[in-house]
Amino acid sequence: MAPTESGHHLRVVDSRTEKGYLIPIHDNFVRAKDLGAITIPDTEDQNLSQKLTILDNGYENTACMSSSVTHIDGQRGRIEYRGTPIQDLFHNNDFEDVLHLLIWSKLPSAAEKKSMLAAISAAANPPKSVMDTVAAFPRESEPYPMLLAGLSAFVAIDKTSSITRHQHKPMFHNNLEVADQAILRTIGYLSSVIALVYCHKRNKAFTKPAPGGSLVGNLLLSMGFVDPKTGKGADPKIEACLNKLWILYADHEMTNSTAGFLHAASTLQDPVSCVISGIVCGYGPLHGGAIDLAYEALEKIKHPRFVPTYIDMVKAKKARLFGYGHRIYKTRDPRLGLIEELIEENKEAVASNPLLKVAFAIDKQANEDPYFVSRNLKANADLLGCFLYSALGFEKDIIIAMISLSRVPGGLAHWRETLSEPIKLWRPLQIYSGKKPTPLADPRGTMTTSSSDEVTEKAASAIQAKEADANGGRQKGPKTPLKLRMYLWARSALAA
Numbered sequence: 001m002a003p004t005e006s007g008h009h010l011r012v013v014d015s016r017t018e019k020g021y022l023i024p025i026h027d028n029f030v031r032a033k034d035l036g037a038i039t040i041p042d043t044e045d046q047n048l049s050q051k052l053t054i055l056d057n058g059y060e061n062t063a064c065m066s067s068s069v070t071h072i073d074g075q076r077g078r079i080e081y082r083g084t085p086i087q088d089l090f091h092n093n094d095f096e097d098v099l100h101l102l103i104w105s106k107l108p109s110a111a112e113k114k115s116m117l118a119a120i121s122a123a124a125n126p127p128k129s130v131m132d133t134v135a136a137f138p139r140e141s142e143p144y145p146m147l148l149a150g151l152s153a154f155v156a157i158d159k160t161s162s163i164t165r166h167q168h169k170p171m172f173h174n175n176l177e178v179a180d181q182a183i184l185r186t187i188g189y190l191s192s193v194i195a196l197v198y199c200h201k202r203n204k205a206f207t208k209p210a211p212g213g214s215l216v217g218n219l220l221l222s223m224g225f226v227d228p229k230t231g232k233g234a235d236p237k238i239e240a241c242l243n244k245l246w247i248l249y250a251d252h253e254m255t256n257s258t259a260g261f262l263h264a265a266s267t268l269q270d271p272v273s274c275v276i277s278g279i280v281c282g283y284g285p286l287h288g289g290a291i292d293l294a295y296e297a298l299e300k301i302k303h304p305r306f307v308p309t310y311i312d313m314v315k316a317k318k319a320r321l322f323g324y325g326h327r328i329y330k331t332r333d334p335r336l337g338l339i340e341e342l343i344e345e346n347k348e349a350v351a352s353n354p355l356l357k358v359a360f361a362i363d364k365q366a367n368e369d370p371y372f373v374s375r376n377l378k379a380n381a382d383l384l385g386c387f388l389y390s391a392l393g394f395e396k397d398i399i400i401a402m403i404s405l406s407r408v409p410g411g412l413a414h415w416r417e418t419l420s421e422p423i424k425l426w427r428p429l430q431i432y433s434g435k436k437p438t439p440l441a442d443p444r445g446t447m448t449t450s451s452s453d454e455v456t457e458k459a460a461s462a463i464q465a466k467e468a469d470a471n472g473g474r475q476k477g478p479k480t481p482l483k484l485r486m487y488l489w490a491r492s493a494l495a496a
């Protein structure tokens with residue numbers, strides 16, 4: 001048994017075989033592959049064996065990669081990006097610094113920031129095909145499919161993206177220069193599509209991003225949030241606020257959407273397609289999409305006096321309290337205090353939202369009620385952040401899209417770190433719990449009732465033999481096993 005860094009092992013005895021195993025413990029994890037050394041003989045063939053497998057529905061206790069990007073301590077309520085507490089970054093840096101830190105492991109120099117922004121802003125200038133794609137949607141469409149379509153239109157014209165699927169050599173692995181350019185373009189594309197979607201839905205003109213302008217500033221400019229004093233450039237107040245808020249959303253280690261991104265990336269897809277995969281996950285009701293549902297619930301509740309009735313419904317499992325609960329945090333989400341600082345700075349605008357009173361009433365009750373307390377269900381940072389978005393003048397429909405841009409550094413940072421690792425396709429296993437192979441009771445049943453090709457072929461031959469008998473010994477159907485199966489399938493499909 002190879003020594004581990006920790007020098008520790010699990011001592012395991014399999015009661016089925018009475019065999020003992022030493023499973024190495026590395027830095028408080030064991031490798032699923034090492035558990036695969038625990039085997040039992042196959043019941044049908046003594047030359048085969050069955051490996052022990054881990055079943056973890058919903059990945060409640062399974063890590064799928066090791067990463068040096070972000071550390072979350074859910075018990076103590078701490079987040080560090082590349083080893084720096086987010087509180088320090090929040091108080092001393094802006095979103096672009098953090099984006100660079102996450103993806104390239106260091107804060108940018110002035111020159112690095114300048115060239116990064118030049119590349120992002122160039123990519124954020126959409127070509128006609130992308131503009132036309134977004135404009136083809138009815139204005140009342142949800143932003144979600146529009147975002148996916150707009151990004152797909154970028155995939156279609158991005159040469160590197162297209163080549164990715166047509167060359168035998170991996171495009172980005174151990175080819176960080178190409179990957180870095182693709183990363184910058186991907187950020188620009190996403191920013192551009194969000195602004196296009198926003199403008200199209202409101203029948204507003206899209207403003208071209210300023211070359212070399214800041215990422216947040218250019219997004220605001222393209223969306224039409226201009227400085228109210230000069231009418232030119234991005235609104236500085238909103239830009240300053242988002243530059244802080246987005247630090248808090250820039251990464252959150254292995255979230256569902258980051259995993260969705262990386263799952264696609266493990267097939268060697270291009271990063272824009274991987275962002276599409278991440279966005280698909282992000283918009284689901286149990287993930288980023290929860291924000292919409294939380295908001296809708298607040299609108300339905302309307303007034304704090306109706307909160308107790310709603311909470312009773314949640315406790316009776318007739319409704320879920322969207323915007324509450326988190327897989328990782330068992331204590332207060334450390335981002336909440338920092339969002340409260342931003343809310344304090346924009347206090348008047350935030351307080352004017354009547355839904356905030358409803359949200360506070362829910363929070364008060366949830367913090368005291370044993371149902372929520374015993375399950376550690378607390379408001380999540382996305383929900384609170386929404387009140388800031390509203391106060392800054394963003395309507396509900398575009399908030400999740402904007403959050404996806406604030407989260408894209410995280411997905412890309414995780415992707416980039418996989419590019420120097422050996423290529424590994426993400427392919428989970430399942431525990432098969434269906435029927436054991438059984439011979440067909442009725443050989444005239446459809447193909448799908450049998451799980452064994454052999455049995456199916458026998459059944460097909462039996463049918464053919466019968467038909468040949470009826471035909472005076474002449475075989476009408478095909479002879480090879482594959483053709484026999486297709487023949488049988490076609491017969492049953494025609495009979496259906």
Ligand SMILES: CC(C)(COP(=O)(O)OP(=O)(O)OC[C@H]1O[C@@H](n2cnc3c(N)ncnc32)[C@H](O)[C@@H]1OP(=O)(O)O)[C@@H](O)C(=O)NCCC(=O)NCCS
Pocket residue numbers: 058285286287288290291314319320321322323324325326327375377380382
């Ligand atoms: C985020 C979330 C998916 C995490 O789920 P999870 O870690 O798998 O936790 P579970 O769904 O197993 O929930 C554990 C218990 O808390 C309850 N619970 C979890 N979140 C709840 C919520 N938001 N409202 C009411 N009950 C909730 C579950 O019903 C379950 O109760 P039980 O023990 O009586 O069966 C879950 O909390 C949720 O659905 N939240 C609402 C959606 C949301 O806001 N998502 C955004 C996350 S960033």
